[in-house]
Amino acid sequence: NAGVTQTPKFQVLKTGQSMTLQCAQDMNHNSMYWYRQDPGMGLRLIYYSASEGTTDKGEVPNGYNVSRLNKREFSLRLESAAPSQTSVYFCASSFRQFTDTQYFGPGTRLTVL
Amino acid sequence: KNEVEQSPQNLTAQEGEFITINCSYSVGISALHWLQQHPGGGIVSLFMLSSGKKKHGRLIATINIQEKHSSLHITASHPRDSAVYICAATGNQFYFGTGTSLTVIP
Numbered sequence: 001n002a003g004v005t006q007t008p009k010f011q012v013l014k015t016g017q018s019m020t021l022q023c024a025q026d027m028n029h030n031s032m033y034w035y036r037q038d039p040g041m042g043l044r045l046i047y048y049s050a051s052e053g054t055t056d057k058g059e060v061p062n063g064y065n066v067s068r069l070n071k072r073e074f075s076l077r078l079e080s081a082a083p084s085q086t087s088v089y090f091c092a093s094s095f096r097q098f099t100d101t102q103y104f105g106p107g108t109r110l111t112v113l
Numbered sequence: 114k115n116e117v118e119q120s121p122q123n124l125t126a127q128e129g130e131f132i133t134i135n136c137s138y139s140v141g142i143s144a145l146h147w148l149q150q151h152p153g154g155g156i157v158s159l160f161m162l163s164s165g166k167k168k169h170g171r172l173i174a175t176i177n178i179q180e181k182h183s184s185l186h187i188t189a190s191h192p193r194d195s196a197v198y199i200c201a202a203t204g205n206q207f208y209f210g211t212g213t214s215l216t217v218i219p
Contacts, residue, residue: 033207040211041211042199042209042210042211042212043199043201043207043209044209045206045207048206058206058207059206088154090156092156098143098144098203098204098205098206098207099143099144099161099203100161101146101158101161102146102158103158104148104155104156104157104158106154106155107154107155107156109154
């Protein structure tokens, strides 16, 4: 089992460019999450998907969109990147929403110039 | 105001010491999570608890629902315990603390 995988590991964008962060899990989990982590701010929830076919906004959704492509995959899209979106992005999954152990991906370090 | 507060923010200990990290929360929760993040970034879930106490090896997590407080204890600390420890409370979403950075010196 690979657990939770994320691609890419590193990315540098220019302001205004778009990109999609990919996440996949092979644990048959129902719920998936996207977080960003900034120094001094801790982890903040961007979007989550309680189950296949559903997505909901978290604490900081502005500037992002998500797609739950199937049970395994949950992608995060930046349509027009801004320097404020420079961060480390983590994907996670769990069997049940919020009340189960979460398994995290290795993270994507994104820099927007 | 942060819904989850951790203390201390930074902690340095000698190898072998008993370590306590505290977490207080202000929201109603269904579970309390402790996470570990090593330098290099990977995040691992250590415990999820909704009452009482859990133990895994040298790690012990406790929660007091009435006082809205949880503690993570590390017995006989070791340099490999050096990491950031993050508390997260879950109700209708996740509320994360900003983490406690632990350094254990040999």
